[in-house]
Amino acid sequence: MKIYVDADACPVKDIIISEGTNEEIPVILVTSFSHYSNADQQSGVETIYVDSGPEAADYRIMKLAEMGDLIVTQDYGLASLALAKGCTVLHHKGFIYTNENIDQLLQTRYLSAKARKSGKRTKxxxxxxxxxKEKFRDIFKTAISK
Known part of the structure; x- marks a missing residue:
């Protein structure tokens, strides 16, 4: 198992790195060059930089991920693709994407985008x-212990 993180706006990277490396699971942070850092990563953590395009990190994660890997993202589209590939997918707010909830999440995203295009404001x-953060920590620890 490897852990892939859609890392540009991920507020739980510290938990993922701490818990993942404690379990000796490789952690791969995929982020755009606009978030480039010279800081050294600890052992077991790799950062992959991609172009700043809208889905560049998603495409790279899907190219690298294999069945059984764990992916952390807030992107419903990436979550849908990763589920189809047999990955476990978590949201940073502490819920697991499943085949049962992904269609509703995608539908909600579509309807919100449609409303915004027609000039309406959405929350x-x-x-x-x-x-x-604590809910994520609990669900993440459970996911990596399987």
Whole structure:
């Protein structure tokens, strides 16, 4: 198993790195060049930089991921593709994407985009809380212990 992180806007990278490396599972952070850093990563963590295009990180993750890998993303489209590939997919707010919930999530995203195109305002995501962070930690630890 490897852990792939759609890392550009991921607020739980510290948890993923800490818990993943404790279990000796390779962690791969996929991020755009606009987030480039010279900082050294700890052992067991690799950063892959991609172009700043809208789906560049998603494409790279899907190229590298294999059945049984774990992917952390807030992107419903990437989650859908990863589920079809046999990966476990987590959202940073602490829920697991499943074949049962992905269609509803994609439909909601589509309807929101359609409303915005017609000039309507839609609500953004709720703020990320410490409770979300702990919920993610719990679900992540369970996922990597399987």
């Amino acid at each position: 953004g995501p709720k703020p990320f809380t410490s409770e979300d």
